[in-house]
Amino acid sequence: MERTESLPAHTRAPGEATVDPGSVLLPGHDVPLGRFTTVRRLLPHRRRRMIGAWCFVDHFGPDDVAERPGMEVPPHPHTGLQTVTWLLDGEIVHRDSLGNVQPIRPGQLNVMTSGHGIAHSERSPATRPPLMHGVQLWVALPDPARAAAAGFAHHAELPAWRDGDLDVTLLAGEFGGERSPAVTHTPLVGAQLTARGATPARLPLRRDFEYGLLAMSGSAEVGDVPLEPGALLHLGVGRESLTLTATPGSRLLLLGGTPFEEPLVMWWNFVGRSHEEIVAAREEWTAGTARFGTVVDDAAAPLPAPALPTTRLKARTRHGDVLR
Template sequence: MSNTNASGEMVECPNLAGKPTLKAVASRKSILGNGLPIIRHLPSRDQRLIGPWCFLDHIGPTSLAADNGVDVGTHPHIGLQTVTWLFEGALLHKDSLGYKQEIRPGQLNLMTAGHGICHSEESPDGFSGPMHGLQFWIALPAEHEDTAPAFSHHTDLPQWNQDGADITLVVGELDGRRSPAQVFSPLVGADIVAKEACTLTLPVPAGFELGLCINEGRTDVDGETLQVGELYYLGCGRDSLTLTLDANSRVMLLGGEPLGQPVLLWWNFVGRDQERLEDAMADWEQFPNKRFGDVEAYQGKPLKAPSLDPSVRLK
Protein backbone atom coordinates (compact mmCIF):
# COMPACT_ATOMS: atom_id res chain seq x y z
CA MET A 1 0.00 0.00 0.00
CA SER A 2 0.97 3.62 -0.18
CA ASN A 3 2.54 5.79 2.49
CA THR A 4 -0.16 8.45 2.73
CA ASN A 5 1.81 10.90 4.85
CA ALA A 6 0.78 14.15 3.17
CA SER A 7 4.13 15.81 3.89
CA GLY A 8 6.08 13.17 1.99
CA GLU A 9 8.35 12.97 5.03
CA MET A 10 11.86 11.78 4.27
CA VAL A 11 13.45 9.86 7.12
CA GLU A 12 16.81 8.25 7.68
CA CYS A 13 16.62 4.68 8.96
CA PRO A 14 19.84 3.89 10.86
CA ASN A 15 20.51 0.39 12.13
CA LEU A 16 19.96 0.38 15.90
CA ALA A 17 20.83 -3.23 16.66
CA GLY A 18 22.32 -3.86 20.10
CA LYS A 19 21.93 -6.25 22.97
CA PRO A 20 18.60 -7.95 23.79
CA THR A 21 16.00 -5.48 25.01
CA LEU A 22 12.23 -5.06 25.19
CA LYS A 23 10.60 -1.75 24.38
CA ALA A 24 7.35 -0.60 22.82
CA VAL A 25 7.78 1.25 19.52
CA ALA A 26 5.92 4.54 19.34
CA SER A 27 3.18 4.06 16.73
CA ARG A 28 0.54 6.34 15.27
CA LYS A 29 -2.97 5.85 13.99
CA SER A 30 -4.00 7.01 10.53
CA ILE A 31 -6.65 6.56 7.84
CA LEU A 32 -5.72 5.03 4.50
CA GLY A 33 -7.59 5.80 1.30
CA ASN A 34 -11.30 6.36 1.82
CA GLY A 35 -11.58 5.21 5.43
CA LEU A 36 -9.39 2.20 6.25
CA PRO A 37 -7.97 2.58 9.79
CA ILE A 38 -4.32 1.63 10.21
CA ILE A 39 -1.63 1.76 12.88
CA ARG A 40 1.72 2.87 11.45
CA HIS A 41 4.34 0.96 13.46
CA LEU A 42 7.39 1.51 11.26
CA PRO A 43 9.13 3.78 10.60
CA SER A 44 8.91 5.43 14.01
CA ARG A 45 10.89 8.37 15.35
CA ASP A 46 12.69 6.10 17.81
CA GLN A 47 12.84 2.93 15.69
CA ARG A 48 13.46 3.17 11.97
CA LEU A 49 14.35 -0.44 11.17
CA ILE A 50 14.09 -3.94 12.56
CA GLY A 51 16.66 -5.85 10.53
CA PRO A 52 15.75 -4.98 6.91
CA TRP A 53 12.07 -4.35 7.77
CA CYS A 54 11.53 -0.61 7.25
CA PHE A 55 7.74 -0.15 7.17
CA LEU A 56 4.81 -1.82 8.93
CA ASP A 57 1.11 -0.97 8.81
CA HIS A 58 -1.36 -2.81 11.04
CA ILE A 59 -4.59 -2.77 9.00
CA GLY A 60 -7.81 -2.65 11.05
CA PRO A 61 -9.41 -4.52 12.62
CA THR A 62 -12.48 -3.01 11.02
CA SER A 63 -15.54 -3.95 8.99
CA LEU A 64 -16.00 -2.81 5.42
CA ALA A 65 -19.23 -2.19 3.53
CA ALA A 66 -19.59 -3.32 -0.07
CA ASP A 67 -19.93 0.31 -1.20
CA ASN A 68 -17.00 1.62 0.86
CA GLY A 69 -14.10 -0.79 0.43
CA VAL A 70 -10.35 -0.33 0.11
CA ASP A 71 -9.29 1.76 -2.91
CA VAL A 72 -5.60 2.69 -2.96
CA GLY A 73 -4.85 4.05 -6.41
CA THR A 74 -1.83 3.36 -8.62
CA HIS A 75 1.39 4.34 -6.86
CA PRO A 76 5.11 3.57 -7.33
CA HIS A 77 7.81 1.78 -5.32
CA ILE A 78 11.56 1.31 -5.63
CA GLY A 79 14.20 -0.44 -3.52
CA LEU A 80 11.89 -2.64 -1.46
CA GLN A 81 9.63 -5.69 -1.25
CA THR A 82 6.03 -5.47 -0.02
CA VAL A 83 4.67 -8.30 2.14
CA THR A 84 0.88 -8.51 2.53
CA TRP A 85 -0.54 -10.89 5.15
CA LEU A 86 -4.22 -10.93 6.15
CA PHE A 87 -5.93 -12.35 9.24
CA GLU A 88 -9.43 -11.51 7.94
CA GLY A 89 -10.84 -10.11 4.72
CA ALA A 90 -9.55 -9.86 1.16
CA LEU A 91 -7.57 -7.52 -1.08
CA LEU A 92 -7.11 -7.33 -4.84
CA HIS A 93 -3.61 -6.50 -6.09
CA LYS A 94 -3.02 -5.13 -9.61
CA ASP A 95 0.38 -4.06 -10.94
CA SER A 96 2.30 -2.73 -13.92
CA LEU A 97 3.63 -6.22 -14.74
CA GLY A 98 0.06 -7.26 -15.55
CA TYR A 99 -0.62 -9.30 -12.40
CA LYS A 100 -4.11 -9.25 -10.92
CA GLN A 101 -4.25 -11.31 -7.75
CA GLU A 102 -6.77 -11.59 -4.91
CA ILE A 103 -5.34 -12.43 -1.50
CA ARG A 104 -7.16 -14.12 1.38
CA PRO A 105 -6.08 -15.08 4.95
CA GLY A 106 -3.26 -17.61 5.02
CA GLN A 107 -1.93 -16.48 1.64
CA LEU A 108 1.10 -14.31 0.88
CA ASN A 109 1.43 -11.56 -1.70
CA LEU A 110 5.07 -10.59 -2.21
CA MET A 111 5.95 -7.77 -4.60
CA THR A 112 9.56 -6.91 -5.41
CA ALA A 113 9.85 -3.31 -6.54
CA GLY A 114 13.56 -3.32 -7.36
CA HIS A 115 14.31 -0.66 -9.98
CA GLY A 116 10.65 0.34 -10.19
CA ILE A 117 7.07 -0.90 -10.19
CA CYS A 118 3.62 0.56 -9.60
CA HIS A 119 0.49 -1.12 -8.28
CA SER A 120 -2.96 -0.56 -6.82
CA GLU A 121 -4.88 -2.29 -4.04
CA GLU A 122 -8.65 -2.58 -3.77
CA SER A 123 -11.36 -4.61 -2.15
CA PRO A 124 -12.61 -7.33 -4.52
CA ASP A 125 -15.91 -6.52 -6.23
CA GLY A 126 -18.79 -6.86 -3.79
CA PHE A 127 -16.59 -7.61 -0.78
CA SER A 128 -17.94 -6.68 2.65
CA GLY A 129 -17.10 -7.82 6.15
CA PRO A 130 -14.16 -7.90 8.60
CA MET A 131 -10.75 -6.64 7.53
CA HIS A 132 -7.60 -7.20 9.57
CA GLY A 133 -3.99 -7.78 8.61
CA LEU A 134 -0.46 -6.48 8.16
CA GLN A 135 1.57 -4.99 5.36
CA PHE A 136 5.33 -4.68 5.54
CA TRP A 137 8.15 -3.28 3.44
CA ILE A 138 11.54 -4.98 3.34
CA ALA A 139 14.46 -2.75 2.30
CA LEU A 140 16.61 -4.34 -0.38
CA PRO A 141 20.39 -4.60 0.06
CA ALA A 142 22.37 -2.15 -2.08
CA GLU A 143 23.43 -4.86 -4.54
CA HIS A 144 19.77 -5.73 -5.23
CA GLU A 145 18.16 -2.27 -5.27
CA ASP A 146 18.01 -2.28 -9.07
CA THR A 147 16.83 -5.87 -9.46
CA ALA A 148 14.02 -6.48 -11.94
CA PRO A 149 10.52 -5.99 -10.47
CA ALA A 150 8.53 -9.15 -9.73
CA PHE A 151 5.37 -10.42 -8.06
CA SER A 152 4.53 -13.77 -6.47
CA HIS A 153 1.52 -15.28 -4.67
CA HIS A 154 2.05 -18.16 -2.22
CA THR A 155 -0.62 -20.42 -0.77
CA ASP A 156 1.63 -23.26 0.44
CA LEU A 157 3.81 -21.97 3.27
CA PRO A 158 5.64 -23.91 6.02
CA GLN A 159 3.26 -24.58 8.92
CA TRP A 160 3.76 -26.48 12.15
CA ASN A 161 2.55 -26.72 15.74
CA GLN A 162 4.97 -26.12 18.57
CA ASP A 163 4.03 -26.39 22.23
CA GLY A 164 0.39 -25.68 21.39
CA ALA A 165 0.94 -22.75 19.02
CA ASP A 166 0.33 -22.85 15.26
CA ILE A 167 3.20 -21.22 13.35
CA THR A 168 3.21 -20.12 9.71
CA LEU A 169 6.55 -19.06 8.23
CA VAL A 170 5.47 -16.28 5.90
CA VAL A 171 8.91 -15.19 4.66
CA GLY A 172 12.50 -16.00 5.48
CA GLU A 173 13.80 -18.73 7.77
CA LEU A 174 13.05 -20.05 11.26
CA ASP A 175 13.97 -23.20 13.19
CA GLY A 176 15.46 -24.97 10.16
CA ARG A 177 12.53 -24.13 7.89
CA ARG A 178 12.44 -21.73 4.94
CA SER A 179 9.58 -19.97 3.16
CA PRO A 180 9.41 -20.43 -0.65
CA ALA A 181 9.11 -16.64 -1.08
CA GLN A 182 12.27 -15.10 -2.53
CA VAL A 183 13.99 -12.55 -0.30
CA PHE A 184 17.39 -10.91 -0.64
CA SER A 185 18.85 -10.92 2.88
CA PRO A 186 18.59 -13.19 5.95
CA LEU A 187 15.30 -12.45 7.73
CA VAL A 188 12.18 -13.89 9.36
CA GLY A 189 8.46 -13.13 9.29
CA ALA A 190 6.36 -15.70 11.19
CA ASP A 191 2.68 -15.67 12.20
CA ILE A 192 2.12 -17.35 15.59
CA VAL A 193 -1.41 -18.25 16.75
CA ALA A 194 -2.45 -19.82 20.07
CA LYS A 195 -5.97 -21.26 20.19
CA GLU A 196 -5.32 -22.39 23.78
CA ALA A 197 -2.99 -20.91 26.40
CA CYS A 198 0.59 -22.08 25.91
CA THR A 199 4.27 -21.28 26.37
CA LEU A 200 6.75 -21.88 23.58
CA THR A 201 10.45 -21.28 23.05
CA LEU A 202 11.67 -20.59 19.53
CA PRO A 203 15.32 -20.79 18.46
CA VAL A 204 16.32 -17.57 16.69
CA PRO A 205 19.61 -16.52 15.05
CA ALA A 206 21.65 -14.43 17.48
CA GLY A 207 22.58 -12.06 14.65
CA PHE A 208 18.95 -11.21 13.92
CA GLU A 209 17.44 -7.95 15.14
CA LEU A 210 13.90 -8.89 16.25
CA GLY A 211 10.47 -7.34 16.74
CA LEU A 212 7.10 -8.68 17.88
CA CYS A 213 3.78 -7.27 16.62
CA ILE A 214 0.89 -8.06 19.01
CA ASN A 215 -2.26 -8.55 16.94
CA GLU A 216 -4.72 -10.32 19.25
CA GLY A 217 -4.91 -11.54 22.84
CA ARG A 218 -2.32 -11.43 25.60
CA THR A 219 1.40 -12.19 25.25
CA ASP A 220 4.13 -12.19 27.91
CA VAL A 221 7.85 -11.86 27.11
CA ASP A 222 10.65 -11.53 29.66
CA GLY A 223 8.06 -11.30 32.44
CA GLU A 224 6.27 -8.33 30.82
CA THR A 225 2.75 -8.32 29.38
CA LEU A 226 2.67 -6.86 25.86
CA GLN A 227 -0.28 -4.77 24.71
CA VAL A 228 -2.51 -5.58 21.73
CA GLY A 229 -1.98 -3.24 18.81
CA GLU A 230 1.64 -2.51 19.73
CA LEU A 231 5.00 -3.35 18.13
CA TYR A 232 7.87 -4.27 20.45
CA TYR A 233 11.56 -4.05 19.67
CA LEU A 234 13.57 -6.96 21.09
CA GLY A 235 17.08 -5.97 19.99
CA CYS A 236 19.50 -8.67 18.89
CA GLY A 237 21.80 -11.20 20.52
CA ARG A 238 19.10 -13.69 21.53
CA ASP A 239 19.50 -17.34 20.55
CA SER A 240 15.96 -18.16 21.69
CA LEU A 241 12.69 -16.37 22.38
CA THR A 242 10.10 -17.58 24.91
CA LEU A 243 6.48 -16.48 24.46
CA THR A 244 3.64 -17.09 26.93
CA LEU A 245 0.35 -16.75 25.04
CA ASP A 246 -3.21 -16.66 26.34
CA ALA A 247 -5.92 -18.48 24.42
CA ASN A 248 -6.89 -16.74 21.16
CA SER A 249 -3.64 -14.79 20.92
CA ARG A 250 -1.83 -13.89 17.71
CA VAL A 251 1.60 -12.32 17.20
CA MET A 252 3.92 -11.72 14.27
CA LEU A 253 7.64 -12.28 14.78
CA LEU A 254 9.76 -10.21 12.40
CA GLY A 255 13.43 -9.43 12.07
CA GLY A 256 16.65 -10.22 10.32
CA GLU A 257 20.28 -9.27 9.94
CA PRO A 258 20.84 -5.49 9.86
CA LEU A 259 21.71 -4.40 6.34
CA GLY A 260 24.78 -2.43 7.38
CA GLN A 261 24.01 0.38 4.92
CA PRO A 262 22.08 3.65 4.94
CA VAL A 263 18.35 3.12 4.37
CA LEU A 264 16.40 6.24 3.39
CA LEU A 265 12.62 6.31 3.00
CA TRP A 266 10.61 9.04 1.33
CA TRP A 267 6.95 8.55 0.40
CA ASN A 268 6.87 5.11 -1.32
CA PHE A 269 10.56 4.98 -2.20
CA VAL A 270 13.43 3.28 -0.36
CA GLY A 271 17.10 3.69 -1.24
CA ARG A 272 20.61 3.98 0.11
CA ASP A 273 21.07 7.61 -0.96
CA GLN A 274 18.92 10.66 -1.58
CA GLU A 275 19.77 10.91 -5.28
CA ARG A 276 18.04 7.57 -5.91
CA LEU A 277 14.87 8.88 -4.28
CA GLU A 278 15.00 12.13 -6.23
CA ASP A 279 15.47 10.24 -9.51
CA ALA A 280 12.44 8.05 -8.73
CA MET A 281 10.41 11.15 -7.90
CA ALA A 282 11.32 12.73 -11.24
CA ASP A 283 10.41 9.55 -13.11
CA TRP A 284 7.05 9.28 -11.34
CA GLU A 285 6.23 12.84 -12.33
CA GLN A 286 6.55 11.63 -15.96
CA PHE A 287 4.20 8.65 -15.36
CA PRO A 288 3.58 6.43 -17.24
CA ASN A 289 7.03 5.57 -18.51
CA LYS A 290 9.42 2.69 -19.07
CA ARG A 291 10.50 2.60 -15.44
CA PHE A 292 7.07 2.43 -13.78
CA GLY A 293 4.73 1.38 -16.58
CA ASP A 294 1.01 1.59 -15.86
CA VAL A 295 -1.63 -0.48 -14.06
CA GLU A 296 -3.99 -0.90 -16.97
CA ALA A 297 -6.49 -2.95 -14.93
CA TYR A 298 -7.05 -0.17 -12.39
CA GLN A 299 -9.92 2.19 -13.12
CA GLY A 300 -8.87 5.43 -11.52
CA LYS A 301 -6.26 8.16 -11.35
CA PRO A 302 -2.73 7.47 -10.07
CA LEU A 303 -1.69 8.93 -6.72
CA LYS A 304 0.13 12.24 -6.89
CA ALA A 305 3.51 12.39 -5.17
CA PRO A 306 4.03 15.09 -2.54
CA SER A 307 6.54 17.73 -3.57
CA LEU A 308 10.15 17.29 -2.51
CA ASP A 309 12.17 20.40 -1.60
CA PRO A 310 15.55 19.94 -3.36
CA SER A 311 17.23 21.97 -0.59
CA VAL A 312 16.34 19.36 2.04
CA ARG A 313 19.27 17.03 2.67
CA LEU A 314 19.57 14.16 5.09
CA LYS A 315 22.39 14.42 7.61
Protein backbone atom coordinates in the same frame (compact mmCIF):
# COMPACT_ATOMS: atom_id res chain seq x y z
CA MET B 1 0.56 0.40 0.14
CA GLU B 2 1.40 4.06 0.30
CA ARG B 3 3.65 5.79 2.79
CA THR B 4 2.16 9.23 3.32
CA GLU B 5 4.19 11.07 5.96
CA SER B 6 7.77 11.87 6.87
CA LEU B 7 9.53 10.38 9.87
CA PRO B 8 8.77 12.18 13.13
CA ALA B 9 11.51 13.85 15.10
CA HIS B 10 13.86 11.67 17.13
CA THR B 11 12.24 12.16 20.55
CA ARG B 12 10.81 9.87 23.19
CA ALA B 13 7.04 9.52 22.96
CA PRO B 14 4.58 9.28 25.87
CA GLY B 15 3.95 5.62 26.64
CA GLU B 16 7.16 4.48 24.96
CA ALA B 17 8.72 1.98 27.33
CA THR B 18 12.17 0.48 27.52
CA VAL B 19 11.79 -3.24 28.25
CA ASP B 20 15.43 -4.13 28.93
CA PRO B 21 18.76 -3.10 27.44
CA GLY B 22 18.40 -3.58 23.70
CA SER B 23 14.59 -3.92 23.76
CA VAL B 24 12.00 -1.19 23.32
CA LEU B 25 8.20 -1.27 23.30
CA LEU B 26 7.22 1.00 20.42
CA PRO B 27 3.68 2.42 20.21
CA GLY B 28 2.17 2.81 16.75
CA HIS B 29 0.40 5.86 15.43
CA ASP B 30 -2.66 6.12 13.19
CA VAL B 31 -2.16 7.10 9.55
CA PRO B 32 -4.94 7.46 6.95
CA LEU B 33 -4.46 5.18 3.96
CA GLY B 34 -6.52 6.31 1.00
CA ARG B 35 -10.02 7.59 1.75
CA PHE B 36 -11.45 4.77 3.79
CA THR B 37 -8.72 2.95 5.75
CA THR B 38 -6.63 3.91 8.75
CA VAL B 39 -3.52 1.91 9.65
CA ARG B 40 -1.36 1.71 12.74
CA ARG B 41 2.18 2.50 11.64
CA LEU B 42 4.78 0.74 13.78
CA LEU B 43 7.91 1.08 11.66
CA PRO B 44 9.79 3.23 10.88
CA HIS B 45 9.83 4.69 14.39
CA ARG B 46 11.83 7.53 15.88
CA ARG B 47 13.79 5.09 18.08
CA ARG B 48 14.04 2.03 15.88
CA ARG B 49 13.80 2.36 12.12
CA MET B 50 14.25 -1.29 11.15
CA ILE B 51 14.15 -4.92 12.23
CA GLY B 52 16.72 -6.59 10.02
CA ALA B 53 15.74 -5.51 6.51
CA TRP B 54 12.09 -4.99 7.56
CA CYS B 55 11.78 -1.22 7.27
CA PHE B 56 8.02 -0.61 7.33
CA VAL B 57 5.17 -2.21 9.30
CA ASP B 58 1.50 -1.23 8.91
CA HIS B 59 -1.21 -3.05 10.86
CA PHE B 60 -4.80 -2.44 9.71
CA GLY B 61 -8.15 -3.56 11.10
CA PRO B 62 -10.09 -5.44 12.09
CA ASP B 63 -12.45 -3.15 10.15
CA ASP B 64 -16.10 -3.78 9.28
CA VAL B 65 -16.23 -3.28 5.50
CA ALA B 66 -19.61 -4.90 4.88
CA GLU B 67 -21.23 -1.52 4.17
CA ARG B 68 -18.06 0.47 3.45
CA PRO B 69 -15.69 0.49 0.46
CA GLY B 70 -12.82 -1.15 2.35
CA MET B 71 -9.31 -0.63 1.01
CA GLU B 72 -9.05 1.77 -1.92
CA VAL B 73 -5.44 2.60 -2.75
CA PRO B 74 -5.06 3.75 -6.39
CA PRO B 75 -1.96 3.22 -8.54
CA HIS B 76 1.27 4.39 -6.88
CA PRO B 77 5.00 3.66 -7.35
CA HIS B 78 7.71 1.89 -5.39
CA THR B 79 11.50 1.62 -5.65
CA GLY B 80 14.16 -0.21 -3.66
CA LEU B 81 11.90 -2.51 -1.63
CA GLN B 82 9.66 -5.54 -1.40
CA THR B 83 6.06 -5.28 -0.24
CA VAL B 84 4.80 -8.24 1.81
CA THR B 85 1.03 -8.48 2.32
CA TRP B 86 -0.54 -10.83 4.88
CA LEU B 87 -4.24 -11.00 5.76
CA LEU B 88 -5.94 -12.37 8.86
CA ASP B 89 -9.43 -11.58 7.56
CA GLY B 90 -10.89 -10.31 4.30
CA GLU B 91 -9.75 -10.08 0.70
CA ILE B 92 -7.72 -7.55 -1.28
CA VAL B 93 -6.96 -7.48 -5.01
CA HIS B 94 -3.43 -6.56 -6.08
CA ARG B 95 -2.89 -5.10 -9.57
CA ASP B 96 0.48 -4.02 -10.92
CA SER B 97 2.30 -2.67 -13.93
CA LEU B 98 3.72 -6.11 -14.77
CA GLY B 99 0.20 -7.27 -15.68
CA ASN B 100 -0.59 -9.17 -12.48
CA VAL B 101 -4.13 -9.18 -11.06
CA GLN B 102 -4.08 -11.28 -7.89
CA PRO B 103 -6.61 -11.58 -5.07
CA ILE B 104 -5.13 -12.38 -1.68
CA ARG B 105 -7.00 -14.11 1.15
CA PRO B 106 -6.06 -15.23 4.68
CA GLY B 107 -3.29 -17.81 4.72
CA GLN B 108 -1.85 -16.58 1.41
CA LEU B 109 1.10 -14.28 0.81
CA ASN B 110 1.78 -11.60 -1.81
CA VAL B 111 5.37 -10.46 -2.32
CA MET B 112 6.05 -7.66 -4.80
CA THR B 113 9.67 -6.80 -5.54
CA SER B 114 9.98 -3.27 -6.85
CA GLY B 115 13.61 -3.44 -7.90
CA HIS B 116 14.31 -0.29 -9.93
CA GLY B 117 10.61 0.56 -10.18
CA ILE B 118 7.05 -0.74 -10.26
CA ALA B 119 3.52 0.57 -9.75
CA HIS B 120 0.55 -1.18 -8.16
CA SER B 121 -2.87 -0.66 -6.61
CA GLU B 122 -4.69 -2.43 -3.77
CA ARG B 123 -8.45 -2.58 -3.51
CA SER B 124 -11.17 -4.51 -1.73
CA PRO B 125 -13.30 -6.37 -4.29
CA ALA B 126 -16.95 -5.45 -4.79
CA THR B 127 -18.04 -8.74 -3.23
CA ARG B 128 -15.97 -9.27 -0.10
CA PRO B 129 -15.98 -10.69 3.42
CA PRO B 130 -17.36 -8.32 6.09
CA LEU B 131 -14.05 -7.94 7.98
CA MET B 132 -10.65 -6.68 6.78
CA HIS B 133 -7.60 -7.25 8.97
CA GLY B 134 -3.94 -7.67 8.15
CA VAL B 135 -0.48 -6.22 7.79
CA GLN B 136 1.63 -4.83 5.03
CA LEU B 137 5.39 -4.83 5.41
CA TRP B 138 8.29 -3.41 3.45
CA VAL B 139 11.67 -5.10 3.13
CA ALA B 140 14.59 -2.88 2.09
CA LEU B 141 16.48 -4.31 -0.87
CA PRO B 142 20.28 -4.38 -0.72
CA ASP B 143 22.62 -3.62 -3.59
CA PRO B 144 22.42 -4.93 -6.29
CA ALA B 145 18.84 -6.27 -5.91
CA ARG B 146 17.39 -2.79 -5.64
CA ALA B 147 18.53 -2.00 -9.18
CA ALA B 148 17.20 -5.24 -10.68
CA ALA B 149 13.99 -5.86 -12.59
CA ALA B 150 10.66 -5.84 -10.76
CA GLY B 151 8.79 -9.03 -9.89
CA PHE B 152 5.70 -10.39 -8.17
CA ALA B 153 4.87 -13.72 -6.52
CA HIS B 154 1.71 -15.10 -4.91
CA HIS B 155 2.13 -17.98 -2.47
CA ALA B 156 -1.10 -19.88 -1.85
CA GLU B 157 0.59 -22.41 0.45
CA LEU B 158 3.19 -21.76 3.13
CA PRO B 159 5.01 -23.98 5.65
CA ALA B 160 2.82 -24.45 8.75
CA TRP B 161 3.22 -26.64 11.83
CA ARG B 162 2.32 -26.97 15.48
CA ASP B 163 4.91 -26.31 18.18
CA GLY B 164 3.45 -27.03 21.61
CA ASP B 165 0.61 -24.55 22.16
CA LEU B 166 1.57 -22.48 19.12
CA ASP B 167 0.58 -22.86 15.49
CA VAL B 168 3.35 -21.45 13.31
CA THR B 169 2.97 -20.22 9.72
CA LEU B 170 6.21 -19.19 8.03
CA LEU B 171 5.79 -16.18 5.74
CA ALA B 172 9.39 -15.44 4.81
CA GLY B 173 12.88 -16.68 5.46
CA GLU B 174 13.79 -19.64 7.68
CA PHE B 175 12.48 -20.70 11.08
CA GLY B 176 12.08 -23.94 12.99
CA GLY B 177 13.96 -25.90 10.34
CA GLU B 178 11.54 -24.78 7.61
CA ARG B 179 12.02 -22.39 4.68
CA SER B 180 9.39 -20.18 3.06
CA PRO B 181 9.07 -20.25 -0.74
CA ALA B 182 9.11 -16.43 -0.78
CA VAL B 183 12.29 -15.04 -2.32
CA THR B 184 14.31 -12.81 0.02
CA HIS B 185 17.57 -10.94 -0.50
CA THR B 186 18.92 -10.74 3.06
CA PRO B 187 18.76 -13.20 5.99
CA LEU B 188 15.39 -12.64 7.66
CA VAL B 189 12.27 -14.27 9.08
CA GLY B 190 8.58 -13.46 9.21
CA ALA B 191 6.19 -15.85 10.97
CA GLN B 192 2.66 -15.81 12.37
CA LEU B 193 2.28 -17.42 15.79
CA THR B 194 -1.25 -18.44 16.81
CA ALA B 195 -1.78 -19.43 20.45
CA ARG B 196 -3.86 -22.54 21.13
CA GLY B 197 -3.49 -22.32 24.91
CA ALA B 198 -1.92 -20.23 27.64
CA THR B 199 1.14 -22.43 28.22
CA PRO B 200 4.36 -20.40 27.97
CA ALA B 201 6.23 -21.02 24.73
CA ARG B 202 9.98 -20.83 24.17
CA LEU B 203 11.07 -19.85 20.66
CA PRO B 204 14.64 -20.52 19.47
CA LEU B 205 16.27 -17.42 18.01
CA ARG B 206 19.46 -16.61 16.12
CA ARG B 207 22.00 -14.56 18.03
CA ASP B 208 22.94 -12.58 14.91
CA PHE B 209 19.31 -11.54 14.28
CA GLU B 210 17.39 -8.66 15.79
CA TYR B 211 13.68 -9.36 16.29
CA GLY B 212 10.33 -7.69 16.74
CA LEU B 213 7.01 -9.04 17.97
CA LEU B 214 3.60 -7.60 17.09
CA ALA B 215 0.27 -8.65 18.59
CA MET B 216 -2.15 -8.53 15.65
CA SER B 217 -5.03 -9.83 17.77
CA GLY B 218 -5.38 -10.90 21.38
CA SER B 219 -2.54 -10.24 23.80
CA ALA B 220 0.73 -11.69 24.99
CA GLU B 221 3.45 -11.27 27.58
CA VAL B 222 7.15 -11.42 26.87
CA GLY B 223 8.79 -11.87 30.24
CA ASP B 224 6.71 -9.50 32.34
CA VAL B 225 6.03 -7.07 29.47
CA PRO B 226 2.41 -6.99 28.23
CA LEU B 227 1.93 -6.75 24.48
CA GLU B 228 -1.39 -5.55 23.06
CA PRO B 229 -2.40 -4.67 19.47
CA GLY B 230 -1.06 -1.24 18.58
CA ALA B 231 2.51 -1.67 19.81
CA LEU B 232 5.63 -3.42 18.53
CA LEU B 233 8.21 -4.97 20.83
CA HIS B 234 11.64 -4.43 19.30
CA LEU B 235 14.23 -6.93 20.55
CA GLY B 236 17.96 -6.42 20.18
CA VAL B 237 20.53 -8.87 18.84
CA GLY B 238 22.28 -11.56 20.88
CA ARG B 239 19.24 -13.57 22.00
CA GLU B 240 19.16 -17.34 21.76
CA SER B 241 15.51 -17.73 22.74
CA LEU B 242 12.31 -15.86 23.51
CA THR B 243 9.73 -16.93 26.09
CA LEU B 244 6.18 -15.68 25.64
CA THR B 245 2.70 -16.37 26.96
CA ALA B 246 -0.35 -15.50 24.88
CA THR B 247 -4.08 -15.69 25.47
CA PRO B 248 -5.71 -18.50 23.46
CA GLY B 249 -6.54 -17.41 19.92
CA SER B 250 -4.01 -14.57 19.89
CA ARG B 251 -2.21 -14.05 16.60
CA LEU B 252 1.31 -12.64 16.78
CA LEU B 253 3.76 -11.63 14.08
CA LEU B 254 7.44 -12.40 14.62
CA LEU B 255 9.87 -10.43 12.44
CA GLY B 256 13.64 -10.75 12.42
CA GLY B 257 16.80 -10.48 10.42
CA THR B 258 20.46 -9.61 10.45
CA PRO B 259 20.94 -5.87 11.02
CA PHE B 260 20.69 -4.01 7.71
CA GLU B 261 23.78 -1.83 7.51
CA GLU B 262 23.18 0.08 4.25
CA PRO B 263 21.98 3.62 5.05
CA LEU B 264 18.58 4.44 3.56
CA VAL B 265 16.66 7.44 2.36
CA MET B 266 12.93 6.66 2.79
CA TRP B 267 10.52 9.20 1.34
CA TRP B 268 6.89 8.63 0.30
CA ASN B 269 6.91 5.26 -1.52
CA PHE B 270 10.58 5.25 -2.43
CA VAL B 271 13.55 3.65 -0.69
CA GLY B 272 16.89 4.90 -1.96
CA ARG B 273 20.38 5.87 -0.89
CA SER B 274 20.55 9.57 -1.73
CA HIS B 275 18.52 12.74 -2.19
CA GLU B 276 19.27 12.62 -5.91
CA GLU B 277 17.83 9.09 -6.28
CA ILE B 278 14.57 10.13 -4.66
CA VAL B 279 14.29 13.28 -6.78
CA ALA B 280 14.85 11.25 -9.95
CA ALA B 281 12.22 8.65 -8.97
CA ARG B 282 9.68 11.38 -8.19
CA GLU B 283 10.33 13.15 -11.49
CA GLU B 284 9.94 9.93 -13.48
CA TRP B 285 6.71 9.02 -11.69
CA THR B 286 5.30 12.50 -12.30
CA ALA B 287 6.31 12.36 -15.96
CA GLY B 288 4.76 8.89 -16.42
CA THR B 289 7.91 7.30 -17.81
CA ALA B 290 8.32 3.62 -18.61
CA ARG B 291 10.26 3.07 -15.37
CA PHE B 292 7.03 2.48 -13.43
CA GLY B 293 4.68 1.45 -16.23
CA THR B 294 0.89 1.42 -16.05
CA VAL B 295 -1.17 -0.63 -13.61
CA VAL B 296 -3.41 -3.04 -15.51
CA ASP B 297 -7.18 -3.22 -15.03
CA ASP B 298 -7.29 -0.05 -12.93
CA ALA B 299 -8.68 3.09 -14.55
CA ALA B 300 -8.16 5.34 -11.50
CA ALA B 301 -5.80 8.29 -11.79
CA PRO B 302 -2.36 7.53 -10.33
CA LEU B 303 -1.55 9.09 -6.99
CA PRO B 304 0.42 12.31 -7.44
CA ALA B 305 3.73 12.50 -5.62
CA PRO B 306 3.78 15.04 -2.79
CA ALA B 307 6.08 18.03 -2.92
CA LEU B 308 9.62 17.42 -1.80
CA PRO B 309 10.78 19.08 1.41
CA THR B 310 12.68 22.35 1.11
CA THR B 311 15.81 20.76 2.59
CA ARG B 312 17.88 17.87 1.23
CA LEU B 313 16.81 14.37 2.15
CA LYS B 314 19.55 12.68 4.14
CA ALA B 315 20.45 9.03 4.44
CA ARG B 316 19.89 7.50 7.88
CA THR B 317 21.26 4.42 9.55
CA ARG B 318 18.98 1.73 10.92
CA HIS B 319 19.15 3.51 14.29
CA GLY B 320 17.92 6.77 12.79
CA ASP B 321 21.28 8.55 12.83
CA VAL B 322 21.68 11.04 9.99
CA LEU B 323 24.72 10.64 7.76
CA ARG B 324 26.30 13.98 6.96
